[in-house]
Amino acid sequence: MTFAPPIPDVPAPAASDPRAIDRSARWALLLLLASGLVWLAVGGVLALVHSIQLHTPGFLAASEWFTFGRTQAAAETALVYGWAANAGFAVALWLLGRLGGTPLRGLGLVKIGGAFWNLGVTLGVIGILGGDLTSFSLLQTPAYVQPLLLVAFAAIGTAGVLAWSGRRVGRTFAAQWYAVAALFAFPWVYSVAQAMLFALPVRGTMQAVVAVWAGQNVLSLWLGPLALAAAYYLVPKITGRTLAAYDLAAWGFGVLLFIGPWTGGRHLVGGPVPAWVPTVGIACSLLLLFHFIVVAINLRDVFGNPTGSTALRFMALGVAAYVLGGLIDAGTALRGAAKLVQFTYFAEAQTMLAILGGFTLPVFGAIYFLTPRVTGKTWGSDGLIKLHLGAAGLGLVLLVGGLAGAGLKQGLGLNDAGTAFAVIFDSVRPWLLVATAGVGLQLLGGVFLAVNLALQLQPESGGAAVANQPSAEPAP
Amino acid sequence: MKNSPLFFIALFGALALSFGALVLGSLRQFGQLDAYFDAGEGAAFPARAPGLAARGLLVYRDLGCASCHTQQVRRPGFGTDQERGWGDRQSVARDYIYQSRVQLGQTRIGPDLTNFGERAAKAGTDQGRLFLNLYAGQGGMPPYPFLFEARRIVGQPAKQALPVNSRPGYEVVPTRRAEALAAYLLSLNAGFTYPEAQPLESATEAKK
Numbered sequence: 001m002t003f004a005p006p007i008p009d010v011p012a013p014a015a016s017d018p019r020a021i022d023r024s025a026r027w028a029l030l031l032l033l034a035s036g037l038v039w040l041a042v043g044g045v046l047a048l049v050h051s052i053q054l055h056t057p058g059f060l061a062a063s064e065w066f067t068f069g070r071t072q073a074a075a076e077t078a079l080v081y082g083w084a085a086n087a088g089f090a091v092a093l094w095l096l097g098r099l100g101g102t103p104l105r106g107l108g109l110v111k112i113g114g115a116f117w118n119l120g121v122t123l124g125v126i127g128i129l130g131g132d133l134t135s136f137s138l139l140q141t142p143a144y145v146q147p148l149l150l151v152a153f154a155a156i157g158t159a160g161v162l163a164w165s166g167r168r169v170g171r172t173f174a175a176q177w178y179a180v181a182a183l184f185a186f187p188w189v190y191s192v193a194q195a196m197l198f199a200l201p202v203r204g205t206m207q208a209v210v211a212v213w214a215g216q217n218v219l220s221l222w223l224g225p226l227a228l229a230a231a232y233y234l235v236p237k238i239t240g241r242t243l244a245a246y247d248l249a250a251w252g253f254g255v256l257l258f259i260g261p262w263t264g265g266r267h268l269v270g271g272p273v274p275a276w277v278p279t280v281g282i283a284c285s286l287l288l289l290f291h292f293i294v295v296a297i298n299l300r301d302v303f304g305n306p307t308g309s310t311a312l313r314f315m316a317l318g319v320a321a322y323v324l325g326g327l328i329d330a331g332t333a334l335r336g337a338a339k340l341v342q343f344t345y346f347a348e349a350q351t352m353l354a355i356l357g358g359f360t361l362p363v364f365g366a367i368y369f370l371t372p373r374v375t376g377k378t379w380g381s382d383g384l385i386k387l388h389l390g391a392a393g394l395g396l397v398l399l400v401g402g403l404a405g406a407g408l409k410q411g412l413g414l415n416d417a418g419t420a421f422a423v424i425f426d427s428v429r430p431w432l433l434v435a436t437a438g439v440g441l442q443l444l445g446g447v448f449l450a451v452n453l454a455l456q457l458q459p460e461s462g463g464a465a466v467a468n469q470p471s472a473e474p475a476p
Numbered sequence: 477m478k479n480s481p482l483f484f485i486a487l488f489g490a491l492a493l494s495f496g497a498l499v500l501g502s503l504r505q506f507g508q509l510d511a512y513f514d515a516g517e518g519a520a521f522p523a524r525a526p527g528l529a530a531r532g533l534l535v536y537r538d539l540g541c542a543s544c545h546t547q548q549v550r551r552p553g554f555g556t557d558q559e560r561g562w563g564d565r566q567s568v569a570r571d572y573i574y575q576s577r578v579q580l581g582q583t584r585i586g587p588d589l590t591n592f593g594e595r596a597a598k599a600g601t602d603q604g605r606l607f608l609n610l611y612a613g614q615g616g617m618p619p620y621p622f623l624f625e626a627r628r629i630v631g632q633p634a635k636q637a638l639p640v641n642s643r644p645g646y647e648v649v650p651t652r653r654a655e656a657l658a659a660y661l662l663s664l665n666a667g668f669t670y671p672e673a674q675p676l677e678s679a680t681e682a683k684k
Contacts, residue, residue, distance in 0.1 A: 053618065054585075061618035068618050069540015131538035137582060165480055177483070184487045192495060202507055204572035208580050209502050213494065221491070257487065261494035270550035271580060272567040274505055277498065339554055343546055343584040414584060417559035421587060425616040 022373045024103040025094065028110040028159075029374050030457075032090035033367060035118045037450040039082025042125070044443030046075035051439045054345075055432040065129045073133040073140035074125050076351075080218065081141060081149070082121045084359055086114070088226035089156050091366045092179040094374070095233045096160050099176050100167030106159035113155025120148040136197060136207075137351075138215040139190075143198035150187055150194070157183040174249040174298075175233035178225035181257060185221035189214050205272050209265070212281075216264025219351075220256065223359040227322060228295065230366035231315055235302045238312045238369070243298050252294030259287045266333040269342065285333035292326030295319070310385050314365030317393050321357025325350065340415065345428070345435075346407025353400045356442060361392060364449065371453065380455020384448045391445030399438025406431035506569050512670050521668040524574050525660070532660025535653045537577050539620070545589045546581035549666070561595065562588040563666055568673045571666055586617055593665040604638075606658050607650050611638055623654035 050071040052059045060066040089110075097104040104110075124141035127133075132142035141149065160183045164176065193214035196202050202210060236243050243249065265273075265281025302316045328350060332341050341347065368385060372378055379385060406428040413424035511520040525533065536542070549563035557563065567590055572578050581588075596606070613619035624638065626646045636655075637647040650658070 057613060057616055057618040059618075061613065062621050064622040067539055067620065067622075069543040072543045073540055133538065133540055135537050135540065135542050135577060135579060172483075180483070181487055184484070185491060188488070188491050192499070196499070201576070202503060204506075204509060204575065205569045205578055205580065206503055206507050207578045210499055213498050217491070254486075257490040258493065261491055262498060265498065267582070268580075270554045271548050272569045272571060274502055274569075277502055280498065335554075342555070343582065345583070347582060410584075415556055417556035422615045425585075 018098055019373070021097050021101075021103050022094070022370070023376065025097055025107060026374050028104070028107040028114070029090045029094055029370075031111055031114050032086045032093075032156075033371065034453065035114065036083050036086030036090065037446065037453060039078050039086060039118075039121065040446040041443065041450060043075050043078030043083055044439065044446055046071055046078055046125075048436070048439045048443055050075050051432070051436040055429050055436065064131070070129050070131065070133060073135075074128045076138065077121070077128055077140050078125050079355055080138060080223070081124065082118075084223050084226075084355065084363075085117065085121075085153075087363045087367065088182065088223065088359070089114070091230045091363055091370065092182060092226055093156075093159055093163065094370050095175055095229060095366075096163035096179050099169065099173055099233070100163040101169040102163070102166060104159050105162045105166065109155045110159045113152045113158075116148060117152035117156065120145045120152055124149075134197070136193075136211040136215065138218045139193050139197070139211060143194070146190065146194045146198065150190055153187055153190075157187070173232070174243075174246070174253060175229045177250075177253050178232060179229035181253075182222050182225040182229065185217060185225070189217040189221070208268060208271065209273055209277055212264035212267045213261065214264075216267075217261050219354050220260035220263065223355065224256070224260075224322070227318060227359045227362040231299055231302070231319055231362045234311065234366055234369055235299050235315055235319075238307060238309050238315075239301045239304070240307070241301050244300050245294075245297050248294045249298050252291050252298065255288065255294070256291040259284050259291070263288055263329070263333070266329075266338070267347075269333075269335060269338045282333045282335070282338075285330045288326065289330050292323045295326075296323045310382075310389060311365040311368040313389055314361050314368065314392070317389075317396075318358060318361030318363075318365060321353055321361055321396065322359075325353045325358045328353070340411040341407055342411075343414065344407035344410040345403045345432075346411065349400045349403035349407055352403060353396070357396050357400065361396070364388070364392060367449070371456065375456060377456050380452050380458070384452045384455075388445045388448040388452070391441045391448065395438045395441030395445060397438070399435050399442060402431045402433070402435030402438055406435065509570055509573050511573065512570060514668070517668075521670065522571055522574060522666075525663055528656050528659040529663035530576070530660075532656035532658070532663075533576060533579070535657040536579060536660055539657075541589075542579045542581040544581075544583060544585035544617070545587065546584055547588065547590045547664070548580050549588060549590050557588060560587070563591045565666070565669050565673045567666065568670055570670050570672070586615075589661065589664055591664060591666050593662045594667055596662055603658050603662065604636075606661065607636075607638055607654060608640070610654060610657070611640065611648065620654075623657065624648050624650055 049060060049066060050068070053068050053071060057068070093104060093110065124145045127142035127145065128140055133140045134143065160180065164180050193210060196210045197207055201207060232243070232249070262284035263281050265277040266285050267281070269278040269282070271278070299319050302312060302319050305312050305316070331337055332346065332350070368379070409428045409431060410424055413419040413427060511522065513520045548567045549557045549565070551566040552558050609617070610620045611624050625648070626642050627649050629645055629647050633647050634649050636649050638649070640648050642648050
């Protein structure tokens, strides 16, 4: 295997004009992006309801559809399968088309698949609120919509595979590896979960082993790589600098691919499963640190921002959240720390950091970069972009910080047998209020982006050239 | 990485490796775990849940009870599970073999429920008390009023009627789902100690 020199997206002689590639995929990508933003809002509202219920248990309790356990599963599903999947598809397909140097093929399949995927997620979220949640974290969609999701995923993913296999540029780049890995890993993992948890359920706590393996892969090999694909493609493009120590990128990718899937067992520490399952998970969480270090080294230029690009600011926050999440996952995998944070809000903080930080922020950056190039129009309001950056960044800090603080308080309380649950509940309440403020800000940020996209798509907003964008990003 | 087939083989292999070892490996180790027959008691453990309790597990799942309650007692020294009276021994895989959808849970916003039935019996929490807690909520637990219905009193008030105020001439009674959920919760009992659940500490203490 040979690795490419660290200059992504060198137009090969035969490659088409990136503008033509972008425009050709306009409607398919806009369908995915717009659906994703609708789900971001739906997920945000559900997450807000759930977050309020954490400190005010009576909130909407009279309604069976919004009972506590269901709002959590529904919010998670809307955010992961609604927002993250749609937005991740859009970003991955876009960059695979560009790096392949040829217009995307199979866009009809993307549109049909996208429609059915969103139908599946809609049925899934309604099903969860109606009581059909599976009770497996990150795999909460009811069993009856999972086959539909798999088929729709295959239809959308086909365009990505075609862009990879039909690429005009011979050598490949880290962004492509991550994007293709994400498109490939999800159906692999999801079909196994479907077979072993729902079609022919395995016995007893084997279900928990399958569920943590699959759930971990949803984060590590699907959402994580989608965000990294965006960052590896856009950071050098926006900064105009080559990636630092690019030779290491292949190692970082390989370690994530081969070690990441093993780390899920750490959630079962102390549980009724063979002890080697959590032990392997803990050891692999530590080994995986290598991957996060490589990512931090490769993408370090994201923190210097010579062009003042807002897209790059989102990327910087996102890369920081991704690497921080990896460090925290490894730290809390250790038994001493796990004893404190297991079964607390801290775990929820980690999941939120992964979904709304490590995944969402780089993808926001990518959306701000790619959408004007796809539509050929500028963003409606530069102020809204800055407001979104502030809301998303501050919201994430409040949400994750609030949940983490609550988790530590709760862990200390749980580890003292004399502390009653009522006392723990009172002591974590202020932290949970902070987390609710964070969710609210996140939701607001998503609305800013949705409004801005609507402004951009207005027919009368004209066709101002992308190069005139005030945020002064380099032309495509 | 010019070589596409090699790339896809690596992708496939990476997942297959972890799946083979972690999932199939543990499946081989304890996927076929069976009940334990105790000659002294003349019975096999764990017992299968009675029909109503098995249906209650479905209610427990559909309400997402596992988002606040775990069902796993950890060993002494790892958390305060046993000091809190949640169980006299750690949970083992055999405890769960008859559960259609295992509800280990990930968060303890409320107490662990592994042994709820046994604990309730000791504390004198009967079905009526449990209904009241579900109806009105308790501490950090939300109320579940939709598991109950207000019904016109015909003749004598129902035995199951909750001692709460309702419209005149009406009474609040549990639905079938509430009855199933209560039956499930009160059936939760890990009283029998399997050989594999004996704490290792006892062997060392015996030597002393």
